[in-house]
Amino acid sequence: MIPAQFDYVAPATLEEALNALSEHGDDAKIIAGGQSLLPVLRMRLNAPEIVIDLGKIESLRGVRDDGDAIVIGAMTPHAVVATDPLVEEHALLLHEAVQHLADAQIRHRGTFGGALAHADPAGDMGAPALALGAQFVIAGLGGTHTVEADEFFVDLFETAIGEDEILTEIRIPKHTGWGAHYEKFVRVAHQWPIVAVAAAVRAEGGTIAEARVALTNMGSTPLRARGVEEALAGQPATDDAVRAAAERATEGTNPPSDLNGDADYRRHLAGVLTRRAVLAAAGA
Ligand SMILES: Cc1cc2nc3c(=O)[nH]c(=O)nc-3n(C[C@H](O)[C@H](O)[C@H](O)COP(=O)(O)OP(=O)(O)OC[C@H]3O[C@@H](n4cnc5c(N)ncnc54)[C@H](O)[C@@H]3O)c2cc1C
Numbered sequence: 001m002i003p004a005q006f007d008y009v010a011p012a013t014l015e016e017a018l019n020a021l022s023e024h025g026d027d028a029k030i031i032a033g034g035q036s037l038l039p040v041l042r043m044r045l046n047a048p049e050i051v052i053d054l055g056k057i058e059s060l061r062g063v064r065d066d067g068d069a070i071v072i073g074a075m076t077p078h079a080v081v082a083t084d085p086l087v088e089e090h091a092l093l094l095h096e097a098v099q100h101l102a103d104a105q106i107r108h109r110g111t112f113g114g115a116l117a118h119a120d121p122a123g124d125m126g127a128p129a130l131a132l133g134a135q136f137v138i139a140g141l142g143g144t145h146t147v148e149a150d151e152f153f154v155d156l157f158e159t160a161i162g163e164d165e166i167l168t169e170i171r172i173p174k175h176t177g178w179g180a181h182y183e184k185f186v187r188v189a190h191q192w193p194i195v196a197v198a199a200a201v202r203a204e205g206g207t208i209a210e211a212r213v214a215l216t217n218m219g220s221t222p223l224r225a226r227g228v229e230e231a232l233a234g235q236p237a238t239d240d241a242v243r244a245a246a247e248r249a250t251e252g253t254n255p256p257s258d259l260n261g262d263a264d265y266r267r268h269l270a271g272v273l274t275r276r277a278v279l280a281a282a283g284a
Helices: 014-027 037-042 078-083 085-090 092-098 104-109 112-118 126-131 226-232 239-246 263-281
Strands: 007-009 028-031 050-053 063-066 069-073 135-140 143-148 153-155 166-173 179-185 195-204 207-216
Touching: 014 028, 014 050, 014 135, 014 166, 028 037, 063 085, 069 085, 069 112, 078 085, 078 092, 078 104, 078 112, 085 092, 092 126, 092 179, 092 195, 112 126, 112 166, 126 195, 126 207, 179 263, 195 263, 207 226, 207 263, 226 239, 226 263, 239 263
Parallel strands: 007 050, 028 050
Antiparallel strands: 063 069, 069 166, 135 143, 135 166, 179 195, 195 207
């Protein structure tokens, strides 16, 4: 289908974009890579009067080192995140996960910030961002504020970004030297996961000193598997120990039932995929 008619602006600065957003309120929609928004407009699930394109705002792109964190601009395409050496060195989990997101064309158009702002519970970027304790920098006309990952994902397709605000960058605390793995379960290639598990592990010798684990598509938002993390701390990186910890993967989850699988099937997957992801992250 063809979208309903809308006006289009492509401001050159963040301030101009925020002014346009504030002027048009509910009638405006931000567009980043358009990989989620355009299908929504084409299906006429949303019909904004004006679309504000962030594509010309250079300050929203790129990856930089900021001491104990790396900072990824919201408009940085997935393909750049996938190949950036800082991401690979300090946020290996993100580097691993983004390789599994859709196909090469979508990774070139779609952006890291757009995927997180869209907050699809089946999206592949939420769980790694949550597991790594990302911080979300959000700008409004009154200034910027930072939201912790635990507070950012509010509900299905809903985040802490206000209607007149723009996500500008995402700070990822460095996890240098941590092992990482993203285990994604799909029926066909280049699809959203039925369930996926993001795991980062700091191993000392053969022991798991610390683990950070998060789940994709096991509720209305990405979820931290804190029970698994607790159970793993101080355990040997063996199949038995990790299998026992993975039994706690479903704690606090509320998986959907749909044509790809019912909630029980997803609970089963969460345990299996958690074991695989943690063992791979621990190098076992
Ligand atoms: C065929 C297909 C397969 C896909 N497969 C996968 C997959 O396997 N895994 C996966 O995770 N994703 C998948 N996607 C989605 C893809 O990752 C998108 O890139 C992503 O969801 C949205 O990023 P975008 O930059 O295109 O955002 P857009 O589509 O431009 O925007 C998405 C939403 O976020 C808002 N928004 C965007 N940027 C900002 C900002 N900076 N501040 C505030 N609000 C903002 C927009 O207003 C809009 O509501 C797929 C998409 C398609 C079309």
